[in-house]
Amino acid sequence: MRETEKVPPISAIPTMTSLADLAEFRKRIYNGLGPSRDSLFDLMDATLTSRSLSSFVELSLSPVFRRQWSSLYKGIERGQPPGRELMKLYAQRISETPQVVLAGDHTAYGRLWSPTLKERTYEHQPQPQPGAKPITLGVGYSTIACIPEEQGSWALPLLHERITSFETPLEKAAEQLQQVCEAIESRPISLWDAEYGCARFLKLTADVDCDKLLRTRSNRVVYGPAPAYGGRGRPRKHGARFKLNDDTTWWSSDEQISVQDEKLGHLRVRCWSSVHFRESAELPMTLILVERLNAPGQRTHRPLWLIWTGNIMPALATVWRLYLRRFCVDHWYRFIKQRLHWCLPHLGSTAQMDVWSALMPLMSWQLWLARDHIQDNPLPWQTKSVSRPTPGRVANSFALVLVAIGTPAQFPKLRGKSTGWPPGQKRTPRPRYPTVKKSLARPKFRSRSRA
Numbered sequence: 001m002r003e004t005e006k007v008p009p010i011s012a013i014p015t016m017t018s019l020a021d022l023a024e025f026r027k028r029i030y031n032g033l034g035p036s037r038d039s040l041f042d043l044m045d046a047t048l049t050s051r052s053l054s055s056f057v058e059l060s061l062s063p064v065f066r067r068q069w070s071s072l073y074k075g076i077e078r079g080q081p082p083g084r085e086l087m088k089l090y091a092q093r094i095s096e097t098p099q100v101v102l103a104g105d106h107t108a109y110g111r112l113w114s115p116t117l118k119e120r121t122y123e124h125q126p127q128p129q130p131g132a133k134p135i136t137l138g139v140g141y142s143t144i145a146c147i148p149e150e151q152g153s154w155a156l157p158l159l160h161e162r163i164t165s166f167e168t169p170l171e172k173a174a175e176q177l178q179q180v181c182e183a184i185e186s187r188p189i190s191l192w193d194a195e196y197g198c199a200r201f202l203k204l205t206a207d208v209d210c211d212k213l214l215r216t217r218s219n220r221v222v223y224g225p226a227p228a229y230g231g232r233g234r235p236r237k238h239g240a241r242f243k244l245n246d247d248t249t250w251w252s253s254d255e256q257i258s259v260q261d262e263k264l265g266h267l268r269v270r271c272w273s274s275v276h277f278r279e280s281a282e283l284p285m286t287l288i289l290v291e292r293l294n295a296p297g298q299r300t301h302r303p304l305w306l307i308w309t310g311n312i313m314p315a316l317a318t319v320w321r322l323y324l325r326r327f328c329v330d331h332w333y334r335f336i337k338q339r340l341h342w343c344l345p346h347l348g349s350t351a352q353m354d355v356w357s358a359l360m361p362l363m364s365w366q367l368w369l370a371r372d373h374i375q376d377n378p379l380p381w382q383t384k385s386v387s388r389p390t391p392g393r394v395a396n397s398f399a400l401v402l403v404a405i406g407t408p409a410q411f412p413k414l415r416g417k418s419t420g421w422p423p424g425q426k427r428t429p430r431p432r433y434p435t436v437k438k439s440l441a442r443p444k445f446r447s448r449s450r451a
Contacts, residue, residue: 039075056345100188174204191326199277211310
């Protein structure tokens with residue numbers, strides 16, 4: 001053994017008593033994974049304890065994966081994780097929270113060189129090189145997550161599902177939000193990015209029992225309440241025009257405060273109530289503007305436009321801080337791509353991708369339940385002590401947790417060796433599929449013929 005390697009002391013291994021909740025949780029999800037649950041459970045443990053990989057098949061070399069390398073793909077091919085049933089299990093653990101905060105977004109599982117993958121679409125993905133179009137070929141996944149803490153990077157996913165070729169991200173997010181709100185007893189607050197801050201998403205989620213705080217783009221136009229009926233013609237639906245990037249169209253705000261933040265500095269927050277989009281005049285909302293009043297010579301920051309719709313809005317001094325918790329979803333996307341190797345395997349079908357993607361929330365919840373019972377094991381270049389363990393720091397020490405609680409998966413049984421492909425039999429090439437290009441259906445305007 002090299003001098004740099006250290007054996008963890010016995011006192012550093014968590015006891016089974018302190019991890020009883022995690023052990024019970026693992027047993028419940030093990031019983032619900034269906035066929036190939038033993039292979040899928042070993043796959044999750046191998047992923048949680050493997051920090052860096054160059055290929056997906058290297059997970060079979062992990063000491064906790066007790067099967068042959070082919071069981072990786074067979075387990076994913078035959079697995080059937082019940083995503084909606086597992087969501088109800090997650091919802092039971094957050095229903096006791098006084099105020100449930102949800103956040104939604106979608107991301108791309110890039111499959112640029114996979115012409116045999118069915119239902120591959122054009123997806124948005126930022127590119128590192130300047131000037132490149134932020135587009136990739138692959139599959140989109142929509143996520144609804146619970147944000148359990150006011151500070152930190154933890155996000156507990158409730159649903160992480162594929163956006164099919166005949167769905168849009170807004171339609172998928174509205175369906176997921178409906179399912180989650182039905183499983184949660186209390187009325188939650190949901191946070192959404194600028195893509196969802198539009199009239200279409202508000203109309204899709206109008207009947208969902210939750211409050212919504214959405215960011216909206218600065219080039220949007222909203223309207224004030226309609227004036228009183230004058231007695232002639234059709235009653236007006238829209239009032240004065242309010243263009244967000246043109247302050248000459250603004251009227252006096254209903255409320256304005258000044259905030260001194262430790263990180264952001266001096267802020268001015270204003271709000272306008274009873275405004276609406278042109279396509280959703282029946283859904284009034286509150287418009288919020290957050291501006292950073294920089295000192296002379298500092299860089300100018302773009303204003304932040306927010307929309308509140310739902311019941312009574314929180315105080316203006318706190319509602320804009322609530323939106324900052326939405327960025328935990330972005331942290332979770334980065335974590336599953338870099339640490340849980342979500343985009344590493346090049347699976348042959350979208351059904352296999354769905355099985356592999358359904359394991360991401362399961363692994364994230366296991367890390368969350370083990371966060372208070374780990375012995376921090378930072379890498380040499382990391383900070384030695386942290387007040388709140390991040391998902392990555394918990395994953396670095398998760399191997400000791402497995403030593404304490406074990407695994408409910410059964411030991412593999414020897415089945416002999418496969419005869420392999422018959423000699424001389426030709427292989428049929430897999431079919432190629434075209435890339436699906438989604439387009440927004442717009443009504444066709446017909447030219448009026450003159451009498």
